[in-house]
Amino acid sequence: xxxxxxxxxxxxxxxAAHFRVPREKLSPDDDFFxxxxxxxxxxxxxxxxxxxxxxxxxxxxxxxxxxxxRTLAGRxxxxx
Amino acid sequence: MSWTVSEGVIxxxxxxxxxxxxxxxxxxxxERFVTALAVIEAEANALIIYxxxxxxxxxxxxxRELYQRxxxxxxxxxxxxxxxxxxxxxRVLNLIDATxxxxxxxxxxxxxxxxxxxxxxxxxxxxxxxxRFGFPELRLGLIPGFGGIPRLKRxxxxxxxxxxxxxxxxxxxxxxxxxxxVSQVVGEGEALRAARATAAQLKKFDRATAxxxxxxxxxxxxxxxxxEIDLFCELxxxxxxxxxxxxxxxxxxxxxxxx
Numbered sequence: 001x002x003x004x005x006x007x008x009x010x011x012x013x014x015x016a017a018h019f020r021v022p023r024e025k026l027s028p029d030d031d032f033f034x035x036x037x038x039x040x041x042x043x044x045x046x047x048x049x050x051x052x053x054x055x056x057x058x059x060x061x062x063x064x065x066x067x068x069x070r071t072l073a074g075r076x077x078x079x080x
Numbered sequence: 081m082s083w084t085v086s087e088g089v090i091x092x093x094x095x096x097x098x099x100x101x102x103x104x105x106x107x108x109x110x111e112r113f114v115t116a117l118a119v120i121e122a123e124a125n126a127l128i129i130y131x132x133x134x135x136x137x138x139x140x141x142x143x144r145e146l147y148q149r150x151x152x153x154x155x156x157x158x159x160x161x162x163x164x165x166x167x168x169x170x171r172v173l174n175l176i177d178a179t180x181x182x183x184x185x186x187x188x189x190x191x192x193x194x195x196x197x198x199x200x201x202x203x204x205x206x207x208x209x210x211x212r213f214g215f216p217e218l219r220l221g222l223i224p225g226f227g228g229i230p231r232l233k234r235x236x237x238x239x240x241x242x243x244x245x246x247x248x249x250x251x252x253x254x255x256x257x258x259x260x261x262v263s264q265v266v267g268e269g270e271a272l273r274a275a276r277a278t279a280a281q282l283k284k285f286d287r288a289t290a291x292x293x294x295x296x297x298x299x300x301x302x303x304x305x306x307x308e309i310d311l312f313c314e315l316x317x318x319x320x321x322x323x324x325x326x327x328x329x330x331x332x333x334x335x336x337x338x339x
Contacts, residue, residue: 041099041135041190044212048252052209059249060214 002080008073011050015069018049028070050076081109083116088125089279090117090181095132102194102226103142107169114175121181125287126279129176129202130186130272137185137211140193141226147325155317162316166309169194169226177201177231178300180291182282186275187211188268192250197226200235203294204263206278207253208271213261214250220324225312230304236260 002010008028016023019036026035038046050072051058056079066072083092092113094100102110117127131137150158176183176198185199188208196213199205215224223229223245232241240259244251256262266274282290315321 041139044190044250045210047250048210048212051252052254057251057255059247061247061249 002077004073004077007054007077007080008070010053011069011073011076014049014053015046018046026069028073029068031067032069032072033067054080056080081106081113083113085120085124088123088283089276090120090124090127092127092129093132094130094138097133097135099133099135099139099190100131100137100195101139101142101145102169102198103145104165106142107165107172110172111168114172117175117179121179124181125285125290126282127176127179127181127183127202128186128272128275128279129183129198130275131188134189136189136195137187137191138195138198139190140195140197140216143220143325144329147329150322150325159313159317163309163313166225166312170305170309173197173201173227174300174302174305177227177298178295180287180294182279182290182294184275184278186271188271193217193224193228194226197224197228197231200228200231203298204278205256205261206264206266206271206275207256207262208268209253209265210268211253211256211262211271212250213244213253213256214248215245216248216250218246218248220328221318221320222315222324223308223312225308227305227308229308230301233304234299234301 012026012028013023015021015032015036016026019038021036047058047063054076056076058075058079062075063072066075081092081094081096083090096106100106149161153161182204183202184204184206185202186206187199188211191199191211191213193215196215215228217224229241229245232244236259253262253265257265264274
């Protein structure tokens, strides 16, 4: 079982790689829409990437209003 | 929208930015395509529908156009316009559904609402692992209107249909394969290649036998499709829909696609 910190770290690594943003520019409490500069369609890409990586299902409504990596990690952690 | 015929395979390419939204222009294109299909299907075994846009297969109905047109008309005119649009797109999708060719939707990225319904009219769905499906219509106070529910019901169990419809949640290609909707899941950017490989296989079979098998196994749910149009029009007349469309069109929410 991953720890919450491991989950958070993996999300940051995955987001940096997928959206080609330097990893050091991403922080847990960043608004990922702003930091990654992504629109709604790219957000769905991120959701799919996260589901594949963590092998979980993430219903969209659980992520509504979530905009920072730390809260996102919490939602994923709850489904591991 | 454009199409080619080569070595027994028809390919219909969608390329209307931002994500192949289905509005009046796309509908006219689809109507031209099915008119041509009636002729060119005689020289083919398979039809592949795919998107050339990076954003995805198709994000569904053009909600901005729907909202703008409904604002420019009185209620009765808008209701008539919606019914007319639905009748026309149902005719198109029924023809694609019933063509004797084996049809393949090669999908990637967003495959939502009307885009999902276009894929459901095909015999096989081959999905890029990054494809995402969903019916978010309930957020607008509507149901899917391009034949989605009857076709989902034809292909899947009722409990799965209820989950997808009533929660409006989107799901990925692996889940789509798990529930029996997606035929093949392939790597990123590989859906069209896999669809072409499948179409090449289909060419080995006798055309008439394949057409007979399809007709036997894939009935068109005509009665339910008719009822869907009526129900959609009934719901469309409610004020909640106007509010839902306005909210979507005016939204600055970074996730307007989410229910």
